[in-house]
Amino acid sequence: MNAEELKNLEVAQTVDARGTSCPGPLLAAKKAVGEIELGEILEGLSSDEDTKNDIPKWCEKMEHEFFGIIEEDSYLLYF
């Protein structure tokens, strides 16, 4: 999915983990995923570089679908 498609996804919830370092964004994602329904999409904001690699791995293990990352001043993640 390219950045344009990612931006057009319908997001159920956005979790802002900017300002936290590893494993802060993971914990935030874990909490937020518990609050949305199956099939819904979660958007995460992070300012931690490790998140780029960590979140796809985390999704793989948790069996969440990972859509992609948009890099801006902070990045966006979708699953």
Added chain:
Amino acid sequence: MEEEMLKQLEDLKKRVGKLEKNRKDQLSTAIVSGDLDKILATMIISLAAAASDTKVKLFFSFWALSALRSPKKKAQGKDFISKMFGLMLPKGRNKLKLSKMNMMGMGPAMIKFLMRKQNVMLLDEMFKQAAELGIEIIVCEMSMNLMGFKKEEIIDYPHLNYAGAATFVAEASQSSIQFFI
């Protein structure tokens, strides 16, 4: 001949099934070190595992027990050696030393300053998160007695139990990840 093959296949299937069943999605860690850096690493990995729905069990023993001492609590009725140990060892997770570059306490102070600056969780927050995620702490009672610590001076933590080495071995043998720190 074919019957023999089928029998072997059946046997193999049974064994694989047993292996798969025996390994739980669990991280079992035996922590012996009481250095700030090692306890930090332990907690970061444990939190990441717990956030990935991996069950986490932490076995604290020997020097690591310092990290579980409560700075507020006091234990009565210790003998002389226990009292000396108690005095010489860090009283709680915020008093731990670095394994390298401790520099009489300047190292830990600098690390904590950097952690705050870079928004890394401090140990207090990590233990809070660990409790929320259901990370279990198991205290080795034998080493606790050896180090002269008493149950009365151990921190309040919701999932804290006391057990021995056999418990760790049993848990580790069923875990997909085992660490010794």
